Amino acid sequence: MEITITSNYDEMSRVSAQIIAQEIQRKHDLVLGLATGDTPIGTYKELVKIHKEEGLDFSKVKSFNLDEYLGLAPLHKNSYNYFMWENLVKHININPENVYIPQGKIKDPEQFCTWYEAQIKKVGGIDLQILGIGADGHIAFNEPGSSFASRTRIKALYKQTIEDNARFFDKMENVPRFAITMGIGTILEAKKILLIANGKKKADVCAKFIEGPVTSQLTATALQLHSYVNIVLDKDAASKLKRTEYYNWVRDNKHLIQKEVGR
Ligand code: GLP
Numbered sequence: 708m709e710i711t712i713t714s715n716y717d718e719m720s721r722v723s724a725q726i727i728a729q730e731i732q733r734k735h736d737l738v739l740g741l742a743t744g745d746t747p748i749g750t751y752k753e754l755v756k757i758h759k760e761e762g763l764d765f766s767k768v769k770s771f772n773l774d775e776y777l778g779l780a781p782l783h784k785n786s787y788n789y790f791m792w793e794n795l796v797k798h799i800n801i802n803p804e805n806v807y808i809p810q811g812k813i814k815d816p817e818q819f820c821t822w823y824e825a826q827i828k829k830v831g832g833i834d835l836q837i838l839g840i841g842a843d844g845h846i847a848f849n850e851p852g853s854s855f856a857s858r859t860r861i862k863a864l865y866k867q868t869i870e871d872n873a874r875f876f877d878k879m880e881n882v883p884r885f886a887i888t889m890g891i892g893t894i895l896e897a898k899k900i901l902l903i904a905n906g907k908k909k910a911d912v913c914a915k916f917i918e919g920p921v922t923s924q925l926t927a928t929a930l931q932l933h934s935y936v937n938i939v940l941d942k943d944a945a946s947k948l949k950r951t952e953y954y955n956w957v958r959d960n961k962h963l964i965q966k967e968v969g970r
Contacts, residue, residue, distance in 0.1 A: 708936040710917065710954040712945040716905045719941045720749030723837075723903045726937060728757050730835045730899070736767040738827075740836030740894075741795070742847075743772070743787045746903050747839060748794055755798040765801040769830050771823075773838070773847035773894075775809035776883035777816065777861060785875050786811060809859070809887040816887060820859040824893065836897035840904050843867045844912050844925035848888035851924045855932070857890030891929045900933055905941040913940060914947035 713719045727750070731737050741747075757763040772787060781788035788808045796806055807826055813819050827833060838846050843865050849857065850865040862885065864872075869882050876882045894900070904913050916927035917938065923929075930936050945951060 708917065708930065708938055709957070710938045710940070710945075710948075711958055712948075712951060712954060713939060713941050715941050716749055719903055719905050719939050720753050723747075723750045723901060723939045724753030724757060726901055726939070727754060727835065727837070728763050731763060731765070731768060734834060735764065736769070738830050738832065738834045739768055739770045740833040740838075740889075740897055741770050741772045741791065742837045742839050743774070743790045744839040746905060747837060750837070750903060751795040754795065758799045763799075765799045768801055769805040770801065770807065771827055771833060771889075772808040773836075774886050774888035775811040777811050777885035777887055778883055779811040781808075781810065781812075783811075811883075811887065816861055820861070820887060823859045823887075823889075827893065833897040835899045835901060836894055838894070838900060838902040838927075838930075840902060840909060840912055840916065840927050841868055842871055842908065842912060844916055844927050846891070846894060846902070846927045846930070848886040849891050849894075849926040851926065853891055853923060853926050855895070855923060855926075855929045856892045858893050859887065859889050862886055862888050891926055895929060895933055897933075898935065900930060900936045902927070902930065902936065902938045903940070904938075904944040907943045907946065909940075909944040910947040913944050914949070918949055 711722060713722055772791060775787045779786040783789060791808055809823060810819060840846060843851055848862050850862055864884055864886060873879055873882050915925055919928060921928045921931050
């Protein structure tokens with residue numbers, strides 16, 4: 708896992724958008740895994756800026772979102788479908804037919820989950836998966852106890868997640884209790900992963916998932932089992948890490964590897 712500690716939210720957003728843009732420039736038909744939440748809003752703004760100012764081309768990109776609330780139609784203001792449209796899709800030149808987001812209001816959700824997994828396979832898998840992290844350590848909606856082998860499925864939301872989500876809904880009764888989410892197994896099959904986190908409220912969970920033991924009780928620790936993970940944090944989210952000095956040294960001294968090889 709490569710860890711980059713940035714000075715604030717804006718820098719975290721710029722650095723993560725640059726990583727995504729480079730991957731799209733490298734592979735024009737990139738399959739991008741997308742996340743929702745407050746954390747990636749700045750990253751998406753930066754991507755829109757790179758698209759508008761530097762012509763970053765999304766015309767061949769395909770995207771797959773991690774999750775959606777069960778029961779919310781795409782036009783519901785709190786749905787992740789609506790979020791993606793407002794924060795990214797409508798501002799770039801991605802073909803809407805290539806935008807895959809789980810559907811929350813669907814007759815047969817289980818059949819949908821199987822179909823969604825099949826679509827990911829059909830395009831050759833996800834090249835770069837973007838992730839945020841929940842306060843209980845979840846990635847997507849893989850709540851504590853989710854199997855590391857899990858695939859796209861319906862998941863009951865944890866109490867902490869329901870409380871965190873309550874801020875977006877008028878009444879507690881309206882906060883969804885279930886979601887459709889990619890599984891940990893689905894996420895671990897992405898070729899590359901980029902996790903972003905910011906703010907003091909994420910400091911504990913970031914220290915645990917980066918430096919703590921691997922456990923399904925904190926599902927982001929599954930990322931320790933992946934061979935290519937970029938983690939971009941702001942300094943508040945990184946404030947409880949123990950090996951910061953090492954992470955910074957590695958980031959600043961990568962060029963020395965070439966020098967060593969030529970010795
Ligand atoms: C939800 C989403 C996650 C996201 C998390 C954190 O639970 N399912 O994908 O990472 O929220 O959200 P925020 O970025 O608002 O802290």
